[in-house]
Amino acid sequence: AQSVAQPEDQVNVAEGNPLTVKCTYSVSGNPYLFWYVQYPNRGLQFLLKYITGDNLVKGSYGFEAEFNKSQTSFHLKKPSALVSDSALYFCAVRDKGPSGAGSYQLTFGKGTKLSVIP
Amino acid sequence: DSGVTQTPKHLITATGQRVTLRCSPRSGDLSVYWYQQSLDQGLQFLIQYYNGEERAKGNILERFSAQQFPDLHSELNLSSLELGDSALYFCASSLDKGSGRTGELFFGEGSRLTVL
Numbered sequence: 001a002q003s004v005a006q007p008e009d010q011v012n013v014a015e016g017n018p019l020t021v022k023c024t025y026s027v028s029g030n031p032y033l034f035w036y037v038q039y040p041n042r043g044l045q046f047l048l049k050y051i052t053g054d055n056l057v058k059g060s061y062g063f064e065a066e067f068n069k070s071q072t073s074f075h076l077k078k079p080s081a082l083v084s085d086s087a088l089y090f091c092a093v094r095d096k097g098p099s100g101a102g103s104y105q106l107t108f109g110k111g112t113k114l115s116v117i118p
Numbered sequence: 119d120s121g122v123t124q125t126p127k128h129l130i131t132a133t134g135q136r137v138t139l140r141c142s143p144r145s146g147d148l149s150v151y152w153y154q155q156s157l158d159q160g161l162q163f164l165i166q167y168y169n170g171e172e173r174a175k176g177n178i179l180e181r182f183s184a185q186q187f188p189d190l191h192s193e194l195n196l197s198s199l200e201l202g203d204s205a206l207y208f209c210a211s212s213l214d215k216g217s218g219r220t221g222e223l224f225f226g227e228g229s230r231l232t233v234l
Contacts, residue, residue, distance in 0.1 A: 042228075045120070
């Protein structure tokens, strides 16, 4: 069964500093990996995804993530944090399903609360 | 705006009651997913429907059921409600066909259920 681990419940970073939110995954075969962000009382918003190709993926709001197959990691990064980045971040993995339509369960980590301190 | 619509946004009910949550997916999306988010359990996958058929089942209780209608909207029915069912219920949609098989899910704003 596929799984995702986000080892940190909370990450605190000063505004303007780089931030990293960690994620490791376990899946059979090649993974599809995603990062989502959730602001208070809102739904999840898609940030970026890794399907194949370049290990460094760029996404929305200046975020990027680095896929590392040997370490089964997909850490979310941003060079300079903003106070408005404070939110709950979820890493997710989606198994590469069979060809054609099928079942594609997206498994989420427990989330990491990011607090950017002014 | 993700294009996924969920109603109602808030719902307060009593133990033992039954409620129905409704989801309209993005235009053209064939799959609908239901997730439950609670403080202690995180984001739990409940069930997926693809073009009207159940395709994947997660941690969905027997008291809960769902369906997807011909117009692709979906309903999640929760019955014999317990205090522990209080949570945020999200619907998400995705194309899940052709090149859209690698696509992300688009989430609605959720339905917050409070069971008293």
